Amino acid sequence: MELRSQLEQLGHHGDVDAGPGLLDFAVNVRGTAPPEWLRDRLVARLDDLGRYPSALEDLAARTAVATRHGRTPEEVLLLAGAAEGFALLPRLGSRLAAVVHPSFTEPELALREAGVPVVRVVLAAPYVLDPALVPEDADLVVLGNPTNPTSVLHPEAALHALRRPGRLLVVDEAFLDAVVGETGSLAAQALPDVLVLRSLTKTWALAGLRAGYVLGAPEVLARLSHGRPHWPLGTLQLEAVAACAEPAAVAWSQAEAGVIAAEREHMERALGLDPGAAGPFLLLRVPDGARVRDALRSNGVAVRRGDTFPGLGPDHLRLAVRGAAEVAALLAAWPA
Structure with missing residues (x-):
């Protein structure tokens, strides 16, 4: 093709x-x-749209996310939807990216459009993850958990088996908040070689607002965010992120x-x-x-x-x- x-x-x-x-x-x-209580939170901020979102609002949202996952605010990068996180992946400078399929196609699309070499690791039904299928020289590995569209939840041990010195593992957890107990999530693990992306557009019905975040080591997040425009998220997005991270x-x-x-x-x-x-x-x-x-x-x-x-x-x-x-x-x- x-x-x-x-x-x-x-x-x-x-x-x-x-x-x-x-x-x-x-x-x-x-x-x-979105649920009524979240809609009310967003409506209450409409009168604030005449001013730019502040650094304090960004910090408040990152702090809420960090508290939710037991991380620090410096380990949180807010996104205009998880898809923006995939669009930022080429900034990591991968020499060879491996994308585990069948899966959400946006990561591969972003990498290929940026000229990053990509190898597909295609799992056969029933789509059980075999870490040995990933080439050893892949310095970036991307997969979903649970995976879209197979609805397979990979065990945590299999994810850890993908880690190697000099390799970054990117786990798309866009649907993990729809899993009871969030089984298998790496979001609370402060691992220097793992990035975890979360979306707020699915369970919360915020697809039209575009809100999400990525968790990872501050130095890796700095590489991802280099060159982003000022005010990458608007006031309503920041409010949604903060609201959805609260315990209730x-x-x-x-x-x-x-x-x-x-x-x-x-x-x-x-x-x-x-x-x-x-x-x-x-x-x-x-x-x-x-x-x-x-x-x-x-x-x-x-x-x-x-x-x-x-x-x-x-x-x-x-x-x-x-x-x-x-x-x-x-x-x-x-x-x-």
Whole structure:
């Protein structure tokens, strides 16, 4: 496949598969708006938009995140969504980056567009991580946990087995706040060779605001942030980051993780899938997947195509976890 076509495939995301009026199983965002208490926090800051966000507000948000994960504010870099963190990865100056697939494609896209050599480490179903598959000379390794779109949660020991002298490990934990107990997270571990990215756009329904952060050693974060514009995050983004890191908010997200787990189990049974997924989405492989996807869309249901993920094909579909009523509508729309 020519490079331009590869980059176009890597740039495909679920919002392209969704559309007005469609029942949305394509986008991994919970609901259409943030919870009411968070919305009230953001609305209360609207009158502050006439002034620039201050360094003290940035520090307050970083301090809230640091407290949430048992880190220091210097180990926190705030982001306009986790996707910005991936866009910053080329600044680390990797000689050879390894991206573990199937996974979120934005890291590979950012690295390739910056001219960084990339090797794909493609896992076969059931997508169990084998650290031995990663080339020893890779000085940057990127993977998701739980991984989008496979919904596999890699054990902490397997992540640590990827670490090597002279190598940076980047773990995309965009969906770990949707896992009960945040099992397997490295966010609280102050490791000099590990970067952990978190997103607030999924569980909190803030995709339109763009908010997230990366945790890591201060010297590595300094390399990532070099050359960023002044005021990289606005007032509402800083408020959202601070609000979502507070203890009551973390408790809310864990309660929501319990709801997601129950909905996922129901959805697995309804679709005849084996249990074991860990994220707020499911990966299916169905005969004639492209036809099924098109038929579902004609019947008013949007699902995420799977063939733009390296290692998957046209028979793969990704479905966001939804409630019983939405799953019933999905089954009713499923083609014969």
